[in-house]
Amino acid sequence: MPLLAVEGLVKHFPLGGPGEWLDRVRGHAPKAVRAVDGVSFAVEPGETLGLVGESGCGKSTVARLILRLVDPTGGHVRFGDVNLTALAGEPLRRQRRNLQMVFQDPTASLNPRLSVRRAVEEPLRRHSTLRAAERRERAAQVLARVGLERELLDRYPHELSGGQRQRVNIARAIVTEPRFVVLDEPTSSLDVSLRAKAILLLAELRATLGMSYLFISHDLATVKYLAGRVAVMYLGTIVEEASTAELFRQPRHPYTKALLSAVPVPDPTVQRERLVLRGEVPSPIDIPAGCRLRGRCPLAQPVCAEPVTLREVAPRHRVACHLA
Amino acid sequence: MTDLLEVRDLTVHFDTEAGLVEAVDGVTFNVRSGEILGVVGESGSGKSVTALALLRLIRPPGRIVQGAVVFEGTDLVGLSEDEMRAVRGTRIAMVFQSPRTALNPVLTVGRQISRLFELHQGASRAEGRTRTIGMLKLVGISEPERRARQYAHQLSGGMCQRVMIAMALATSPRLLLADEPTTGLDVSIAAQILELLRDLGRRTGASILLITHDLGVVAEVCDRVAVMHAGQIVEVGAVRAIFARPLHPYTQALVRSIPRIDRDVTMEPIPGIVPSLLAPPPGCRYADRCPRVLDVCRRDRPAPRAAAPDHEVACHAAEVEDAPARG
Numbered sequence: 001m002p003l004l005a006v007e008g009l010v011k012h013f014p015l016g017g018p019g020e021w022l023d024r025v026r027g028h029a030p031k032a033v034r035a036v037d038g039v040s041f042a043v044e045p046g047e048t049l050g051l052v053g054e055s056g057c058g059k060s061t062v063a064r065l066i067l068r069l070v071d072p073t074g075g076h077v078r079f080g081d082v083n084l085t086a087l088a089g090e091p092l093r094r095q096r097r098n099l100q101m102v103f104q105d106p107t108a109s110l111n112p113r114l115s116v117r118r119a120v121e122e123p124l125r126r127h128s129t130l131r132a133a134e135r136r137e138r139a140a141q142v143l144a145r146v147g148l149e150r151e152l153l154d155r156y157p158h159e160l161s162g163g164q165r166q167r168v169n170i171a172r173a174i175v176t177e178p179r180f181v182v183l184d185e186p187t188s189s190l191d192v193s194l195r196a197k198a199i200l201l202l203a204e205l206r207a208t209l210g211m212s213y214l215f216i217s218h219d220l221a222t223v224k225y226l227a228g229r230v231a232v233m234y235l236g237t238i239v240e241e242a243s244t245a246e247l248f249r250q251p252r253h254p255y256t257k258a259l260l261s262a263v264p265v266p267d268p269t270v271q272r273e274r275l276v277l278r279g280e281v282p283s284p285i286d287i288p289a290g291c292r293l294r295g296r297c298p299l300a301q302p303v304c305a306e307p308v309t310l311r312e313v314a315p316r317h318r319v320a321c322h323l324a
Numbered sequence: 325m326t327d328l329l330e331v332r333d334l335t336v337h338f339d340t341e342a343g344l345v346e347a348v349d350g351v352t353f354n355v356r357s358g359e360i361l362g363v364v365g366e367s368g369s370g371k372s373v374t375a376l377a378l379l380r381l382i383r384p385p386g387r388i389v390q391g392a393v394v395f396e397g398t399d400l401v402g403l404s405e406d407e408m409r410a411v412r413g414t415r416i417a418m419v420f421q422s423p424r425t426a427l428n429p430v431l432t433v434g435r436q437i438s439r440l441f442e443l444h445q446g447a448s449r450a451e452g453r454t455r456t457i458g459m460l461k462l463v464g465i466s467e468p469e470r471r472a473r474q475y476a477h478q479l480s481g482g483m484c485q486r487v488m489i490a491m492a493l494a495t496s497p498r499l500l501l502a503d504e505p506t507t508g509l510d511v512s513i514a515a516q517i518l519e520l521l522r523d524l525g526r527r528t529g530a531s532i533l534l535i536t537h538d539l540g541v542v543a544e545v546c547d548r549v550a551v552m553h554a555g556q557i558v559e560v561g562a563v564r565a566i567f568a569r570p571l572h573p574y575t576q577a578l579v580r581s582i583p584r585i586d587r588d589v590t591m592e593p594i595p596g597i598v599p600s601l602l603a604p605p606p607g608c609r610y611a612d613r614c615p616r617v618l619d620v621c622r623r624d625r626p627a628p629r630a631a632a633p634d635h636e637v638a639c640h641a642a643e644v645e646d647a648p649a650r651g
Binding site for chain 1: 367466480482511512515516518538539541544563567568577578582583584585586591592593
């Protein structure tokens with residue numbers, strides 16, 4: 001049984017205002033930002049799924065939906081045999097001990113008035129029965145584990161560097177020994193050398209603590225290092241999902257191909273074939289019918305106006321493209 | 325003469341409360357006509373300060389302590405503020421990292437470009453408008469007439485960066501300084517912007533100084549590259565030469581520290597942290613992070629040595645036949 005299963009997840013943010021009222025009066029469905037528009041995937045125990053896509057594709061909304069930081073418009077999130085979507089209040093909060101998240105902005109996600117030690121102890125106050133002295137000890141252990149020196153424990157976020165702050169965030173997420181951690185672009189605000197350190201730390205923690213990750217990123221090279229499987233999102237849906245090795249070796253969807261060919265490669269002798277998409281991502285309010293990439297895809301055919309769903313093209317390799 | 329810009333021994337200090345910060349220390353490089361020179365390094369290596377110093381945009385407590393910035397045969401460091409203003413924006417233009425904040429939020433983007441033609445070239449308002457549409461087309465903006473009437477907040481990040489590039493190129497500068505022009509943009513949009521810069525460089529013959537932390541960007545678009553560490557250039561030369569055989573231990577560490585999609589290699593973080601530039605020790609500033617450090621490294625600052633034609637390295641430990649360095 002998968003550790004986490006997401007089934008037909010939908011999140012529409014209504015636009016509100018007079019436009020919505022007019023739409024209702026005229027009898028059509030009110031317009032909404034269709035941020036997540038039918039997403040399904042599963043993460044096995046110990047596995048890391050990379051969720052990649054460009055700004056606005058809905059990947060961060062998926063993260064927030066999994067942790068129920070926002071409520072879905074439709075679909076389910078199952079964690080083990082628990083349907084998280086059906087929970088509320090105390091039972092939901094109890095589950096969060098096992099489901100944690102590291103946010104993208106390491107500064108904004110720390111309370112400036114809590115010391116490093118307090119920030120990391122905070123989840124233990126909520127989720128454990130440890131006494132104060134035990135909590136202190138446990139926080140110190142976890143901070144050592146993420147590579148922060150003891151003398152930093154009583155510092156405040158503004159006294160730390162960006163890399164150190166992100167380590168505090170990681171420590172806070174793993175202090176309750178969760179089984180599943182959502183990492184939302186944990187390295188995108190870090191400098192090159194710090195990025196490498198953070199990726200290696202996350203890989204090591206996963207190996208020693210036996211966690212599963214949902215690793216959200218727009219940086220394909222980083223995903224390649226950390227994820228065993230990758231799902232590519234475009235405009236609220238998954239367009240391709242495969243093992244990392246297969247996706248990088250043999251991408252099937254034009255969007256995946258375009259993303260991969262756009263990543264600059266640090267080797268001036270490499271000559272690559274580029275697949276260039278036209279223009280920019282359409283608004284998630286007016287999503288084109290049929291294949292969502294149709295207007296930008298250099299390979300588009302008349303058939304692409306027909307609706308397209310994910311289908312298996314090879315074992316455990318799913319693609320949503322008429323032409324793949 | 326093939327050098328459009330020659331920077332010699334440029335040194336920028338900031339007088340802070342904590343002490344003197346030696347942000348840029350004896351930087352020497354040149355930019356040839358029509359080439360793209362990449363400047364690469366970690367945050368805090370002095371890349372952006374170098375670019376601002378070229379335009380004499382260093383504000384107190386910072387100041388250019390010494391050095392020369394010879395552009396088209398004139399040393400910009402010696403110019404008066406009025407003379408400098410005639411260079412900025414017309415002969416040398418700059419594209420900043422966050423295009424949305426660099427654009428004026430209360431003027432339409434068309435008006436912002438059009439004003440450049442009116443101010444710098446005495447164009448009439450109608451003429452400015454026509455040429456603005458031409459510039460927006462040049463940088464690949466669709467529906468330029470409609471976009472010209474919009475404000476920065478109505479455009480996507482990639483589109484804002486295109487507008488910034490249009491503004492920078494409006495006065496046909498000979499040198500374009502681009503400070504992390506694709507940071508914060510999505511990969512596919514970043515690729516479009518880099519392609520645009522390379523193409524425009526070719527078409528207009530302008531040279532580009534491209535500041536980036538991404539070696540991939542350097543490999544894809546630059547002709548030559550200068551690697552900066554802690555305010556100093558440690559290695560400079562042709563991109564192909566440096567990627568084929570990086571000589572400075574810092575360049576080697578930088579190459580090994582990046583995750584790559586093109587091959588399966590292990591990734592090793594650069595050891596140590598960028599040293600404080602508050603009263604840095606004499607000697608080599610990489611010494612404390614360097615696996616090949618020698619006694620001499622902590623004593624003497626390494627001078628640049630020529631390793632090959634168009635490849636110089638400033639390292640005591642690098643294996644280079646001792647040929648006298650240029651300049």
